[in-house]
Amino acid sequence: MDTLYPWPEPETLSSNKKRVIQKLVEGQQCATELQVIVLHNNKPPQQAEELVQKILWSFNQTLSMLAEAGHHDEVISQNQATCNDDCKSQDSSESSKRSLSAFVKDKRGCYKRKRFAQTKIVVSDKIEDGHAWRKYGQKNILHSKHPRSYFRCSLKHDQGCSAIKQVQRMEDDAQMYHITYIGTHTCRDQYSSMATPRIDSPSPILKLESEEQATTPSNVTDLDSMTMWTDVMMGGVGFETDVVSNMYSCTEITCLDLEPVELENGLLFDDTDFA
DNA sequence: AAAATTTGACCGCA
DNA sequence: TGCGGTCAAATTTT
Structure with a gap:
């Protein structure tokens, strides 16, 4: 299927993403400063307050979404690695019991550590x-x-x-x-x-x-x-x-x-x- | 009954 | 291998 704006190569995407995030952070910082100015105003127009909040909310959401998306592939590969490890250790009854319960019985212990979080x-x-x-x-x-x-x-x-x-x-x-x-x-x-x-x-x-x-x-x-x-x-x-x-x-x-x-x-x- | 908390088991990482 | 972080069943609170 043809796309009007084809996705760039992964390397370019990654470097572009960095720049996008950087620009978003810049925007967020500006909005934060604007918020301080608005809040410092004795009687800030309610519209201005709401607008600033909306802008900041928008930046926060976008950055969070980008951050999550950035880890998606890593998460998948980590899960696959874990699965492979578990499958390899089938001769150990304890390990197989664990992997069985992890994949069949419940999801206890099936979690990913938060890394690089703010x-x-x-x-x-x-x-x-x-x-x-x-x-x-x-x-x-x-x-x-x-x-x-x-x-x-x-x-x-x-x-x-x-x-x-x-x-x-x-x-x-x-x-x-x-x-x-x-x-x-x-x-x-x-x-x-x-x-x-x-x-x-x-x-x-x-x-x-x-x-x-x-x-x-x-x-x-x-x-x-x-x-x-x-x-x-x-x-x-x-x-x-x-x-x-x-x-x-x-x-x-x-x-x-x-x-x-x-x-x-x-x-x-x-x-x-x-x- | 639903929501919130407790707590022991389990997992990832250093 | 031990410690810290998370899960989820059990228990308590609302």
Whole structure:
């Protein structure tokens, strides 16, 4: 079948993709700066606010889609490699039992690690951030007093949002949380409930804090809600523009570090979640 | 009953 | 091989 614009060779495609992503990130950064200007205006026209949000949302979505598409082939080849390995080890009863259960019985353990995802590390005395999170695991970490809790976006199944976060109490200050945001929010849950899932629930201290937060949800100031929205925007690829984080997030959250953005590689999304 | 959390099993990576 | 991350059945909460 003839196409008016045939696809370029893979090498060209790859290099073009890099440039496309770079340009998109540039656009995203400009939009972010524009957002800061608009929000700093005492009385920004609502239309302008909405427009900026739309633009940023659009950039975030596009970059996320590109990132996911970029990993698709890799994911497939990894799966094939895993399958081959399992098939080779049929003489081991344990291995064959595992591979059988993996392919026939259930999908437990059939997942792909997220690699090259954007990460943002923050330290805060609160774990809520305006997003609704669902806890999916907890682990005791070697040489750590406190367990690490794993959360994914509640809208993962509804909207395929791939954002996850890890929460762990600080070693030296148990009132503070070390929160690692991994991946980007592709959902539109910025106005969702201030759901505060419990972490390391056996701790009575934490439970008290959760209850306290649950009973005082009304202390959300304009700045807080702005922080919420900013955080959604910052979930986008290439949020190393410190402008936004410095201006808003640090009202409650201390930004410790922003890891370098890996343009070529975004999220490796677990496709089993769509099954 | 549905949604959320807990928890032990399992997997990938260093 | 051990550790950390994820899955999903079981359990708890709403």
